[in-house]
Amino acid sequence: MNEGLESDARQNGSDRVVSYFKDRILKGDLKVGDRVMPERELAQHLDVGRPLLREVMKSLVMLGFLNVRQGSGTYIAKADIRVLSDFFTFCLSQEQDVLEDVMQARMAIECQAIRLACERANEADLARIGQWLGTLIDTLTDPEAGGRADFMFHQSIVAASHSRALTTLYGAMAELLQRSHVQRRVTTYRNPEIVRVLVDAHREVFLSIVAKDPDQADRRLRDHFAIGDELRRRSLIETYRGAPAKQIN
Amino acid sequence: MNEGLESDARQNGSDRVVSYFKDRILKGDLKVGDRVMPERELAQHLDVGRPLLREVMKSLVMLGFLNVRQGSGTYIAKADIRVLSDFFTFCLSQEQDVLEDVMQARMAIECQAIRLACERANEADLARIGQWLGTLIDTLTDPEAGGRADFMFHQSIVAASHSRALTTLYGAMAELLQRSHVQRRVTTYRNPEIVRVLVDAHREVFLSIVAKDPDQADRRLRDHFAIGDELRRRSLIETYRGAPAKQIN
DNA sequence: CAAGTAAATTGGTAAGACCAATTCATTGAT
DNA sequence: ATCAATGAATTGGTCTTACCAATTTACTTG
Numbered sequence: 001m002n003e004g005l006e007s008d009a010r011q012n013g014s015d016r017v018v019s020y021f022k023d024r025i026l027k028g029d030l031k032v033g034d035r036v037m038p039e040r041e042l043a044q045h046l047d048v049g050r051p052l053l054r055e056v057m058k059s060l061v062m063l064g065f066l067n068v069r070q071g072s073g074t075y076i077a078k079a080d081i082r083v084l085s086d087f088f089t090f091c092l093s094q095e096q097d098v099l100e101d102v103m104q105a106r107m108a109i110e111c112q113a114i115r116l117a118c119e120r121a122n123e124a125d126l127a128r129i130g131q132w133l134g135t136l137i138d139t140l141t142d143p144e145a146g147g148r149a150d151f152m153f154h155q156s157i158v159a160a161s162h163s164r165a166l167t168t169l170y171g172a173m174a175e176l177l178q179r180s181h182v183q184r185r186v187t188t189y190r191n192p193e194i195v196r197v198l199v200d201a202h203r204e205v206f207l208s209i210v211a212k213d214p215d216q217a218d219r220r221l222r223d224h225f226a227i228g229d230e231l232r233r234r235s236l237i238e239t240y241r242g243a244p245a246k247q248i249n
Numbered sequence: 250m251n252e253g254l255e256s257d258a259r260q261n262g263s264d265r266v267v268s269y270f271k272d273r274i275l276k277g278d279l280k281v282g283d284r285v286m287p288e289r290e291l292a293q294h295l296d297v298g299r300p301l302l303r304e305v306m307k308s309l310v311m312l313g314f315l316n317v318r319q320g321s322g323t324y325i326a327k328a329d330i331r332v333l334s335d336f337f338t339f340c341l342s343q344e345q346d347v348l349e350d351v352m353q354a355r356m357a358i359e360c361q362a363i364r365l366a367c368e369r370a371n372e373a374d375l376a377r378i379g380q381w382l383g384t385l386i387d388t389l390t391d392p393e394a395g396g397r398a399d400f401m402f403h404q405s406i407v408a409a410s411h412s413r414a415l416t417t418l419y420g421a422m423a424e425l426l427q428r429s430h431v432q433r434r435v436t437t438y439r440n441p442e443i444v445r446v447l448v449d450a451h452r453e454v455f456l457s458i459v460a461k462d463p464d465q466a467d468r469r470l471r472d473h474f475a476i477g478d479e480l481r482r483r484s485l486i487e488t489y490r491g492a493p494a495k496q497i498n
Numbered sequence: 499c500a501a502g503t504a505a506a507t508t509g510g511t512a513a514g515a516c517c518a519a520t521t522c523a524t525t526g527a528t
Numbered sequence: 529a530t531c532a533a534t535g536a537a538t539t540g541g542t543c544t545t546a547c548c549a550a551t552t553t554a555c556t557t558g
């Protein structure tokens with residue numbers, strides 16, 4: 001009885017609608033392109049009013065789960081990472097701690113991807129990574145292009161893992177990462193010594209993949225991240241001191 | 250004129266409501282914790298009906314932009330990546346034909362989380378992980394309870410990272426894997442040697458966290474996964490042979 | 499059979515009504 | 529004067545009904 005009561009308290013109309021979609025999508029009963037029951041019919045089926053159904057469905061549209069066509073119907077959407085754009089913009093308008101946390105997820109994905117890349121990368125993958133390494137080196141003085149090359153270097157590594165789950169998750173964070181890369185370059189790339197250290201770090205990462213050594217690649221990539229963290233830390237110190245520190249060490 | 254027409258065509262009621270919130274949040278006119286104009290008043294202010302306003306606001310709630318309290322009002326929320334859990338599950342569910350691949354993503358998250366756990370776990374975290382290790386050992390002969398203890402052991406490690414991004418992604422994948430019954434394939438083993446190896450592997454993982462050694466923890470966890478893979482491989486061989494192999498090695 | 503028109507279907511939006519939860523104002527007791 | 533209880537007001541939650549806009553389907557005509 002208590003169990004039944006709890007179940008009722010949790011499954012209000014709104015939740016029933018959400019569950020209807022989640023269950024069917026995850027179970028595969030509703031696939032990309034499938035048409036959903038018409039609103040009026042579905043509202044009746046779920047014993048809710050149409051406005052409530054529409055509220056929930058509007059939410060699912062904005063989360064990218066559904067596509068609606070007036071006069072035609074509602075369809076299951078193909079996942080589209082662009083829906084995350086507003087979310088990340090919202091994050092950026094607030095404090096930055098969420099972004100630092102997303103970097104943890106980024107590292108997780110990249111370090112696993114680079115291990116897989118050591119096993120799975122083909123000639124085209126290696127050529128692409130190498131090419132972006134070259135572009136990265138050539139665009140060190142241009143924050144925009146350099147940031148892009150840096151990002152693409154990393155994304156090529158993830159792509160070389162040939163893991164759709166990893167590339168999908170990485171793609172979801174892509175926009176945020178791109179902004180981060182550009183921002184970082186603006187604040188850290190004026191010292192030739194720093195530039196050299198960074199170029200070397202990227203090169204070591206690439207060579208580890210070529211050498212097909214997962215542990216080394218993982219370690220090199222983490223070292224590369226650690227350098228980035230250190231540079232950011234120094235950059236902050238520099239900012240707060242307000243002095244153009246000529247001497248790093 | 251054309252410009253004005255285009256502007257009108259784009260700014261329907263729904264878009265006006267979205268813009269109202271986006272503009273004010275991004276400009277800082279509405280900050281975390283600020284109360285929003287009441288629904289009826291805002292609907293009038295924006296020249297839309299209340300149901301339409303509610304549709305949009307429901308969306309913004311589900312995207313994590315707003316918090317609502319019945320009887321009190323609607324407030325600007327603090328960014329929280331947990332709202333994206335369903336989105337990630339949705340994304341990954343569309344790659345469901347390669348579940349082994351999702352296991353790679355799960356491994357990525359766990360290995361990064363265990364590194365963070367070595368730095369961030371508090372006493373309560375360690376006690377929880379240790380407790381689930383104990384339960385896991387006690388329930389080795391029960392597939393249901395043993396499976397659950399195994400899962401909770403791992404989830405406690407991820408929780409001990411105190412990273413919302415990682416725990417969110419882990420949760421999204423866990424839900425997917427649960428529905429696919431992948432984890433149920435790990436059957437209980439009756440060979441005492443195998444049992445000992447498994448228990449030892451879990452214990453080593455736990456001790457690495459206690460020792461606060463990220464590299465060792467990462468390595469131990471990967472070793473543990475490799476053992477699991479090998480056992481699964483043998484399980485499949487056994488299944489297809491249809492022989493109760495008394496002698497494993 | 500093809501093209502055009504009308505009807506039906508489906509999504510888009512609103513007004514009005516009523517219920518549920520919280521907050522604020524008023525009243526009564528100490 | 530202060531505090532607690534009660535009632536009213538406010539705000540969100542949900543529904544019915546009605547009508548408009550866009551698309552699809554059915555029917556009619558050449």
